[in-house]
Amino acid sequence: MKRASRLLAAIAALALTAAPLALGTSPAASASPKPPASAPGVEYMAKPGDGAQRSSNGKGTAEMPISPDNPAGTEWLNDCLGSSEAQAPNGHVYNRFKWCQEWEFQARYYKKVDGKPVLKGTNTIKFTAAAIGYNDTRATRVFFRAKTGQVHYDGWNFLEKRTVAPNLKLEITPECVPGANQPTTATCGVGRSPAKMEWAQWSNFPDWVYWDVSSIGGKGEDQVAFHQWRFFMNGASPGYEQSTGGGEGPSIGIRCDSANYFNHGPKRYPHACIYTNAYPxxxxxxxxxxxxxxxxxxxxxxxxxxxxxxxxxxxxxxxxxxxxxxxxxxxxxxxxxxxxxxxxxxxxxxxxxxxxxxxxxxxxxxxxxxxxxxxxxxxxxxxxxxxxxxxxxxxxxxxxxxxxxxxxxxxxxxxxxxxxxxxxxxxxxxxxxxxxxxxxxxxxx
Structure with missing residues (x-):
């Protein structure tokens, strides 16, 4: 029974459970690849302090694309999005390195009338999201794209529907879930600022925007760490401070490690992040x-x-x-x-x-x-x-x-x-x- 005890001890040493959490600090810039220049038409807002957090069959990718549906990836993404799980709040974990989702977000806009908030209208965006884990870096790349023409304005009066609702701002970013780092000494960060555009711009923007969610630290010889990330969407705009546009999506679990025994021939993969909700x-x-x-x-x-x-x-x-x-x-x-x-x-x-x-x-x-x-x-x-x-x-x-x-x-x-x-x-x-x-x-x- 010595072998069983050794296995249980090894598992116990790495049995890291999620719990309601406190904000993790941002990893060093070297933890994730340097992002390319901002995509045309997208405002990547600077955050206070560079990199500061607001709250933030397998096979990974070493050289990450700027689009999850490039020619080499189209088949997996279409297959993933065809799953019923992809049309749900948590999306679909396609395999240990890939995740996808088709969902929508609503922002309800209020203005004060006689000191009381009055609902003026609701903006809705339908979107596609995907993520691919690196196999040589402790990071996963998260992609977001609005479905063309799938932005709707409901409840606004005739004039505001044309002159106000489309011009309000919508900010989107993945963020690390506060307090979800296990062990608590590990840190999770997002290597790019939020993407912010007017609703009308999102409706007609055909390209993917993306961020790298990265990890530092962990437990044991393999430096294993568990994190959770989620989308944060904020529709607050000047004049609509009472907007209920801030929204946190469901948490998506990842596990990152720095194990040094992965390779294909001479090529080694000493770091990676995978999605936890998949059976290998x-x-x-x-x-x-x-x-x-x-x-x-x-x-x-x-x-x-x-x-x-x-x-x-x-x-x-x-x-x-x-x-x-x-x-x-x-x-x-x-x-x-x-x-x-x-x-x-x-x-x-x-x-x-x-x-x-x-x-x-x-x-x-x-x-x-x-x-x-x-x-x-x-x-x-x-x-x-x-x-x-x-x-x-x-x-x-x-x-x-x-x-x-x-x-x-x-x-x-x-x-x-x-x-x-x-x-x-x-x-x-x-x-x-x-x-x-x-x-x-x-x-x-």
Whole structure:
């Protein structure tokens, strides 16, 4: 049970919960990329003190675009916006690095008459918003664009609807939610001033405006920090000081870290921010990895049919990690640990158990010390490799006393490809060691 205790301790050390909060300070300018010049026609208002806060399948982006629907991103954004969740106050977390929303904001404008506020009219803007997390910087880029022609003026008299309502100001910015930093020593900031235009300008402004929400500090070796950001929209304008135009949108959760073990080949990704409201699921396709895919399916769905044919404590074999798509349920999750090539002791232990189950130890009983010719995997032809599930780079791998495992002889090319997909998944979905739950799903196509 020592391994379970070690995992629980690691998770407990990073179990950071959100709470009603106090304003965080702005991070240094180096925490997020230097913003380009303001877009034409947009007034980026200066704040008191530069950077001061008013209150403020995965894959991130290193070089962030100035538009989320550039040619490389159009498919994801259209798909995201097509979700019913995108048409809701909290928007839709598309994957660990992407979020989107189509929603509206209303500002009710009042003027005092005989000392009492009287409603003069209501302005409404319908908008599209999106966000993409960086994978080499502790930041996420937040985009906003009014839907062309989707600004409406209701309740105004005939003259004011044409001469007053369209000329009132609307200020928009993302802000870090006060007090939501966990741990409290971490700070969250927005690297650009609010965008402010007249309502009529917003109605006809076709471009995206954007900001970088960034993070500094965190807990543990990976410097993990949880933050929340939200949109703040303010329609207050001269002569309408009693406007109820200030509005705070729902909080959107992000997690930022500075883990140094993410890479694709020589390219490393030492910092990132991801969206917390998404379950990371590694998907294998039977069209790409038919033998490994079938092995995982059998291990998850019928573990007693798999090798080794000897449960660890006499019960029916139990193997974790299944993502139950049809039932809308989740099995027990897996957790990443350092691999053998990274000096991981758990992964090394997993490898020793796997070798016993696969008959790779040599001698009179190559299945020793845990199995024999009856319980271990029968000898298999040269050219095949012994594949194991759960993976050796997981806490729940072959040596975990709480779980069973499966081994099977598979084609070497299939096994190598599946291993490569696992390593890509760890980086693309930013799976932190010991902390992140993840699951495995096998699909036909």
């Amino acid at each position: 699921v590694l998907t294998y396709k039977m069209t790409e990895n038919p033998q490994v895919g079938q092995h995982i399916r059998d291990a998850q769905n019928n573990p007693n049919s798999t090798w080794p044919q000897k449960p660890k404590d006499g019960h029916s074999k139990r193997i974790p990690g299944k993502w139950h798509v049809s039932e809308g349920l989740r099995g027990a999750p897996l957790h990443r640990v350092p691999s053998r090539y990274e000096g991981g002791t758990i992964a090394d232990e997993n490898e020793r158990w796997k070798k016993s189950a696969c008959g790779q130890n040599g001698g009179l009983n190559p299945w020793a010390p845990h199995y024999d010719a009856t319980t271990g995997l029968p000898p298999y032809p040269d050219g095949l490799q012994c594949d194991e599930y759960p993976f050796s780079s997981t806490h729940e791998g072959a040596s975990d006393p709480q779980w069973d495992f499966s081994v099977r002889a598979v084609d070497a090319t299939d096994n190598t490809s599946a291993g490569s997909n696992l390593r890509k998944f760890y980086t693309n979905d930013r799976i932190l060691m010991f902390l992140d739950d993840f699951w495995v799903n096998v699909v036909d196509g």
